[in-house]
Amino acid sequence: MVVLHVNGLSLLAVDATQEDCVAIVGRGQIIEVAQAALRRGVVVGMRSSEAIARCPTLELRERDDHREEQWLARLQQMFDSVSPYFRQNNRALVAPLLAMTRYFGTEARVVNAIEEVGRSLTQSYPQLSIALGIADSLFAASVAVGLGCRVPPGESMAFVGERRVDELLPASMSGLLREVGMEYVGDFQYLDESVVAARFGGRGLFWYRLCRLDIDLAVVGDDPTEIIMCTTEVFDDDTPERISFRLMQPLDLLLRAAEQRGLVLVKACITLVTTTGELTKMVEVLDGASATELIARLRWFEQASRPHRDTLIEARIEPLQWSSVRRRQLTFDRQELKESAILATLTRVAMLYGDDRVLVPAMQGGRSLREQGAWIPWSGRWPSPQLSEDHQAPWPGHLPGAAPSLVYQHPREVRLLDALGTPVEVCGDGIMMVEPAILVLGREELRISACFGPWVVVERWWERRRRRYVRLMLMTPQRVVLVMREAQRWWLEGDFG
Structure with missing residues (x-):
């Protein structure tokens, strides 16, 4: 991993030079000092009042985070000529060394290319200086950049082990290690993991694995x-x-x-x-x-x-x-575990074969039941049961209330008869000539106990090829169904179960 630390970035962000007696302040402390102020005894880490007491002519300027980010983004663009994999990380730039080595051929060529860009930067902006660190991990490279060194491949663990514990580890951790006689990180590295877990807990185990390069740092900001x-x-x-x-x-x-x-x-x-x-x-x-x-x-x-x-x-x-939504508390409820397994399965199939290969049902606007249901690609969560604003149009002719539990993609043809076995007809005004009494589904005849409707729907009435159909809701002792009359025939559209 390659780490580039940009010194003087805070000075550049406030338009100060190294010859100005200027110090940058953040949260009441000095975080960066120009060379002129450094010669007068002002150092990083001082309180503002202490710095003024030491150098009365010192000018304090507040840190400008926004402009620093803008300048760092510009510098990143300049280093893109070396590798497009550079990323910002805590006022530094990081990139994987392996990718650049494969492109340039050798590590030395990578370093030469980076140093060439660095020289052009310092010539254009004298406030800046670039420190380069290379190691096998981001953690080791972050240590190396402070020393301005390049760690050979495979030697990063030994390099980290040569550092003192108070140099790398937080005070709470280094203090515990010094209490048991460990002055160097190498002593900590060669402890048994079970001993570290028992003696120093989870936090100690994290630093132990980090120092052994078993894990690495995340590329993070301040928050x-x-x-x-x-x-x-x-x-x-x-x-x-x-x-x-x-x-x-x-x-x-x-x-x-x-x-x-x-x-x-x-x-x-x-x-x-x-x-x-x-x-x-x-x-x-x-x-x-x-x-x-x-x-x-x-x-x-x-x-x-x-x-x-x-x-x-x-x-x-x-x-x-x-x-700010809290994660749902996991339980051992069978239904919840089953739902979680279904979600995980759908997500994995979508990952393997593509989102467009896994479709789930969703609600949308429309008049007919088939129009109100749609199949959309799986996005990692179930679609909202609420219609979006685009789909909340009036849709005259649609049936409000509960929808059938089963909607036929291809409606089944049925027969609707009156008590005498005569087919039920509907006139042009949507009025039934006789009361329906029998619903014939294939070879099954169902006695109708109640009938609701009819509802007439005329779609695109202003066009020559408009669509017109009539709906009925029928209740039988066995089931409740929704039928429609279109093209002089009756069709089973949905089943309420």
Whole structure:
């Protein structure tokens, strides 16, 4: 993984130079200092009052987050000439090294290309300086960028192990390690995992796996809702299980952090980066997605795309939309578990064969029962039973109230007779000449106990080829049905059961 840290970005955002006696303030602390102010004893981390006391001529300027993001986006575009896979991450740019190495041929050529762009940047903007870090993981590369070094392949774990615990780990964790005599991360790396879990709990287990490079950091912003992506580089000998394992931990931490703020992830984008392009898949979960669900969908998508794609070099999950809706509490109710299994099955089939291959019923506007029902591609959740605004037209002639439980795609021809066995006719005004008494369904004759209607429907009456039909609702001791009269014949349109 390649990490580029842009020093001086906050100065550039407020139009300050290194020769100005300027310091950038964020939340009451100095977060960036120009060289002129640094020579006067102002350093990063000072309180504003302390900095003014040390340098009375110091000019304090508030950090401009919006302009910093704009400048970082411009810098990212400049580095796109080296690789289109650069992404923003906490005021830095990150990209998978493997993809660039395959393009340029060697790691040295990648570094030369990056440094060439960096030199042109510093010539155009003297406030800036670019620090480059390369390692096997984002965590190790983030450490390397602070030292400005490149870690050879396969040596990232040893490189991380050489750092002091208070240099890499938070104070709460490093303090516990120093209490048991561990000064270096390497001592922590070689503990048994069961010992770490028992002694330091889940948080300690996370840092243990991170230092051993079993998992990697997510590409995140300062706030859970500003997270750009959870990503992992894919190597030639990687299995789907390894890829899923590396993504699971940062994704789970991300969703837990968001949940503490009362947020759930309802829409995400799964991306598989190959040597020739990107394959993306949108995921929507109405009541919030868990890390397990997202990883499962990633694996299904990877399996479905395997025959049609080139070599995989990166996998990532990008949050797109958050909601304050709480996740539904899981229970052991059989019906709920059955519904969950159905949803998972539909989603997996759609991932494997495409959304347009899995159709589910949905309600829409229309006069006839067949028009009111539609088949739409599966989107990861059941369609809303409420009609959209586009479908809430008056639709004169439609039947309000409960719809039949069974609607025939191709209506069945039936016969409607009166008590004497004479066919029932309807005149042009929609008036029945006799009262219906018998409904003949094939060889079955049903005695009619009640009749409602008729309702006359004339569609597109202003055209020459208009459609006109009459509806009746019939009640028998066995069932309730909806029949229609069209083209001088009776048809069974729906069955209420």
